[in-house]
Amino acid sequence: QVQLVESGGGLGQAGGSLRLSCAASGRTISGYTMGWFRQAPGKQRELVAAIISGGDTIYADSVKGRFTISRDNAKNTVFLQMNNLKFEDRAVYYCAAKMGYDRIWRGDLWDYWGQGTQVTVSS
Numbered sequence: 001q002v003q004l005v006e007s008g009g010g011l012g013q014a015g016g017s018l019r020l021s022c023a024a025s026g027r028t029i030s031g032y033t034m035g036w037f038r039q040a041p042g043k044q045r046e047l048v049a050a051i052i053s054g055g056d057t058i059y060a061d062s063v064k065g066r067f068t069i070s071r072d073n074a075k076n077t078v079f080l081q082m083n084n085l086k087f088e089d090r091a092v093y094y095c096a097a098k099m100g101y102d103r104i105w106r107g108d109l110w111d112y113w114g115q116g117t118q119v120t121v122s123s
Contacts, residue, residue, distance in 0.1 A: 002112040009117030020080040022095030030073040038091035092116040
């Protein structure tokens with residue numbers, strides 16, 4: 001089992017930055033694909049960014065060039081640096097872990113989830 005705990009959410013300003021962290025415990029995450037999903041009110045959960053065990057990254061078009069996902073396997077932690085925030089980035093952000101890197105856009109195939117952290121963006 002992998003337990004995931006997100007932190008770093010809160011209120012950001014449009015054009016500003018926030019950094020989310022996801023601390024994992026129970027197992028080392030080095031062999032997992034790690035990802036950040038978000039769900040805004042009234043919308044479906046969507047993959048924002050993912051990083052596979054080898055370090056390759058994938059981003060949703062809506063955040064490319066603004067968000068950066070990274071991982072520190074030694075600290076068993078994953079980060080999401082969010083720059084140039086937009087009002088539409090407001091959502092609950094979830095950290096997730098998955099064995100393998102196929103069909104990553106399907107949230108139902110991810111193995112472990114955190115409880116989520118709220119991100120609010122003021123315009």
